[in-house]
Amino acid sequence: RIVEVVKTPVIEEDGTVSGILGIFTDITERKIAEAKLRAFTTKLEKSNRELQDFAYIASHDLQEPLRKIVVFGERLRNRCIDKLTDDEKFYLDRMHEAGRRMQTLINDLLTFSRVTTQAHPFVPINLKNVIREVLIDLEMRIEQTKGKIEVGDMPVIEADQLQIRQLFQNLIGNSLKFHKLDVPPVINITSRILSSAQLNKPGDTEWCEIIVKDNGIGFDPKYAERVFQMFFRLHNRTTYEGTGMGLAICKKIVERHNGEISAESTPGVGTTFRILLPVKQERDEGENTQ
Ligand SMILES: Nc1ncnc2c1ncn2[C@@H]1O[C@H](COP(=O)(O)OP(=O)(O)OP(=O)(O)O)[C@@H](O)[C@H]1O
Ligand SMILES: [Mg+2]
Incomplete structure (x- = not known):
């Protein structure tokens, strides 16, 4: 067990020291609680960091494949525009629109994660x-x-x-x-x-x-x-x-x-x-x- 001791001299009226007074407190529980709290904080910080890294990496790395989808979709449309039926053009346009929207979403997610990853001092x-x-x-x-x-x-x-x-x-x-x-x-x-x-x-x-x-x-x-x-x-x-x-x-x-x-x-x-x-x-x- 862990014990905290506070000692103080007992001083008589004439100034002589007649003994020592000690107060013993069992602080085992407190020490255990403190250690638990420390471990918990470390874990929390780690998972927070991982989550932030994930948001950053995911949004950053998703940009490139998505850009390809949008760009090649555009190329396909331009090349084949005369051969496509109205239905087919409609599908292609919907895909293109969805790709564009996803680009905006990913950009916003990236901006969100940059609040902490690309912060400037105050x-x-x-x-x-x-x-x-x-x-x-x-x-x-x-x-x-x-x-x-x-x-x-x-x-x-x-x-x-x-x-x-x-x-x-x-x-x-x-x-x-x-x-x-x-x-x-x-x-x-x-x-x-x-x-x-x-x-x-x-x-x-x-x-x-x-x-x-x-x-x-x-x-x-x-x-x-x-x-x-x-x-x-x-x-x-x-x-x-x-x-x-x-x-x-x-x-x-x-x-x-x-x-x-x-x-x-x-x-x-x-x-x-x-x-x-x-x-x-x-x-x-x-x-x-x-
Ligand atoms: N000043 C406002 N008046 C009325 N509704 C608001 C106002 N500000 C926010 N809202 C509501 O809260 C929602 C969330 O706002 P937020 O700014 O996060 O998103 P957004 O403006 O729709 O999109 P983004 O800001 O990403 O372009 C909005 O979609 C809107 O419904
Ligand atoms: Mg807004």
Whole structure:
């Protein structure tokens, strides 16, 4: 058995030491529990790594054969177009379309796994600038939808600039996509700084709360957590294109930044995303680039 001993001298009033007091505690159980926890953590880390490697290798290695299928399918169609019946052309087109779609799915899966495999260290970034860049990228879509985007004051936080850009690209992209027919999208982006105490969290970290609010078609609030799952989509694919990976990528990015993301929505009224990110990151974190 393992015993922990705490010893203290017994000192008399005149200052002489008359003995030693010892407290013996049997800590065998605690030591066993600690060892079990350590073994479990190691196992968990290993399986996590394996899963990540799998996602990366699978998506990466699947790209090449799929590219061949798509390219040779195209060639076949071009060569034989005159000899094919309408039915045969239809089948070939369906195959081609499915191949294309699979390419998009695989690319999105690769983007998802790259959040951890191709991460950059956290550096101070100006959120306002990042959002400005995203709005330039989305310029065409904003014009097409006659969208309005209002951006409030934004702080500087420690983060991976490319990933935060990806985060806003997905969120703003969604708000532009899922707008109500005949109602131009209005997107409101605001932020404020909150202390751990204000958020009922332990420690004394400063947090940046970001709210992205739209006036779009919304969704049933019972799906508020499920929308972050991989490949989860609520709306018709032919009307609203996409693979359902955007929010899963957003969640992974926020979690890598030690933050949180949640959604609230009312059908026919709009959707609000709330993101919490630490203003400063703990040292050494985020340096898990492989
Ligand atoms: N702002 C929003 N308003 C209404 N519904 C939304 C909004 N954002 C997300 N959703 C719903 O959540 C689903 C998941 O969103 P996500 O961004 O992951 O996928 P996507 O936009 O369909 O595809 P992708 O982002 O991969 O192109 C969407 O298909 C849609 O049904
Ligand atoms: Mg999306």
